[in-house]
Amino acid sequence: MNSFVYDVPTKVYFGENQLGHLGEELSRFGKRVLLTYGGGSIKKIGLYDKVIHEIQKAGLEVFELSGIEPNPRIDSVRRGAQICKDKQIDVLLAVGGGSTLDATKWMSAAACVDHDAWDFFNATWAPVEKALPVVTILTLAATGSEMNAGGVISNPETQDKIGRVARPILPRVSFLDPTNTYTVSPFQTACGAVDMMSHIFEIYFTMDRDIYMLDTFMEGMLKTVIKYAPIAMKDPQNYEARANLMWTSSWALNTFVNGGKQHDWSCHPMEHELSAIYDITHGLGLAILTPRWMEYCLDETTAPKFVQWATSVWDIDPSLPAMEIARQGIDRLSHFFFDTLGLQSTFTEIGIKKEDFPVMARKACGNGSINGLKPLNQQDIEKIFEMCL
Numbered sequence: 001m002n003s004f005v006y007d008v009p010t011k012v013y014f015g016e017n018q019l020g021h022l023g024e025e026l027s028r029f030g031k032r033v034l035l036t037y038g039g040g041s042i043k044k045i046g047l048y049d050k051v052i053h054e055i056q057k058a059g060l061e062v063f064e065l066s067g068i069e070p071n072p073r074i075d076s077v078r079r080g081a082q083i084c085k086d087k088q089i090d091v092l093l094a095v096g097g098g099s100t101l102d103a104t105k106w107m108s109a110a111a112c113v114d115h116d117a118w119d120f121f122n123a124t125w126a127p128v129e130k131a132l133p134v135v136t137i138l139t140l141a142a143t144g145s146e147m148n149a150g151g152v153i154s155n156p157e158t159q160d161k162i163g164r165v166a167r168p169i170l171p172r173v174s175f176l177d178p179t180n181t182y183t184v185s186p187f188q189t190a191c192g193a194v195d196m197m198s199h200i201f202e203i204y205f206t207m208d209r210d211i212y213m214l215d216t217f218m219e220g221m222l223k224t225v226i227k228y229a230p231i232a233m234k235d236p237q238n239y240e241a242r243a244n245l246m247w248t249s250s251w252a253l254n255t256f257v258n259g260g261k262q263h264d265w266s267c268h269p270m271e272h273e274l275s276a277i278y279d280i281t282h283g284l285g286l287a288i289l290t291p292r293w294m295e296y297c298l299d300e301t302t303a304p305k306f307v308q309w310a311t312s313v314w315d316i317d318p319s320l321p322a323m324e325i326a327r328q329g330i331d332r333l334s335h336f337f338f339d340t341l342g343l344q345s346t347f348t349e350i351g352i353k354k355e356d357f358p359v360m361a362r363k364a365c366g367n368g369s370i371n372g373l374k375p376l377n378q379q380d381i382e383k384i385f386e387m388c389l
């Protein structure tokens with residue numbers, strides 16, 4: 001077991017009827033609040049009015065930025081940072097899914113510098129030394145953004161979608177009320193489920209030493225998603241299902257499961273290139289890629305890890321030959337994504353074209369290789385893309 005530091009000080013209010021604490025939490029950081037949200041779902045679900053009520057009750061002054069897009073764009077970050085500077089904002093309140101949270105987290109950093117916000121993501125890779133405090137109210141269980149220091153931003157001009165982790169942007173407080181996810185569509189619920197599973201796979205399927213305690217924790221979270229995502233899709237107001245998904249999304253990507261394991265992520269860099277060009281939903285791209293990536297990486301060396309996963313998560317008969325167990329596990333995953341969750345299963349169905357494979361593959365591995373479960377260079381990634389057609 002490698003040595004590591006675990007230090008995630010986000011304060012979480014989990015469950016119903018916690019919004020009464022919003023005013024006191026925001027007040028810790030100052031008087032002037034920038035409320036950020038997406039395309040309007042928070043108004044449809046009545047959350048906007050409740051949030052405004054709590055802010056006003058606490059005697060705070062509120063400014064707003066709406067229209068943050070799924071796969072949030074650098075222009076939204078720029079707009080938010082400018083408001084923070086013009087209005088001398090003390091604290092940002094992000095209400096929405098991962099896109100709203102990510103954009104807001106990067107606004108909080110961009111508000112503290114004079115350079116352009118994209119300099120955090122381009123070759124400049126400007127340092128992130130400080131950020132304004134961010135509070136979040138999550139409305140979609142998927143990314144873990146509510147409890148991690150990452151954020152992924154798109155730049156349509158350069159066709160880049162780039163994620164970066166920076167400690168100053170970690171949310172200080174997050175409100176996780178499962179009832180706020182009751183209105184998430186079956187499609188977005190499915191994509192969120194795939195996303196959190198993929199976050200677990202990215203750590204679970206690496207060749208570094210495993211930690212038994214963390215592996216069993218991850219297997220438990222995978223089983224949780226497999227059990228509750230279909231229930232949430234069929235019965236959107238099932239509190240138990242929504243609560244289990246929400247807390248899993250946070251713990252899948254708050255660095256707890258890393259446990260000091262050396263790992264490169266594999267499916268995420270590939271997927272971000274799909275979203276960068278085609279603006280598809282992140283979880284959908286991951287669903288199409290993941291079983292193909294697993295098939296591509298399966299060999300005599302990696303088979304034991306697949307056997308562990310397939311027997312513990314999918315209850316595949318452990319007396320079968322290792323390769324057979326691994327293949328059955330991958331088949332069960334495909335069945336779960338494409339039949340149970342009903343997601344599209346090929347690039348062809350969602351309009352992703354072969355002509356873009358070389359550039360997407362090159363950018364995914366940064367001209368070198370992704371060193372996850374198996375090293376993947378540009379040619380490997382192009383082959384995985386071809387398996388997705």
Ligand code: NZQ
Pocket residue numbers: 037038039040041042045068069070071072096097098099100102139140141142143144145148150151152163180181182183184185188192195253268282
């Ligand atoms: O914009 P609104 O109107 O709010 O609608 C959103 C959006 O259309 C809607 N929605 C959200 N909550 C809802 C709701 N609709 C009805 N009821 C609700 N309660 O859902 C749509 C998708 O929202 P979005 O925020 O884009 O989804 P998600 O949470 O999946 O976030 C995806 C983004 O996060 C990035 C992805 O790449 C993508 O850009 N990621 C961020 C990570 C991180 N910060 O750690 C890690 C992930 O791997 C991921 O890359």
Ligand code: ZN
Pocket residue numbers: 143195196198199268282
């Ligand atoms: Zn993800």
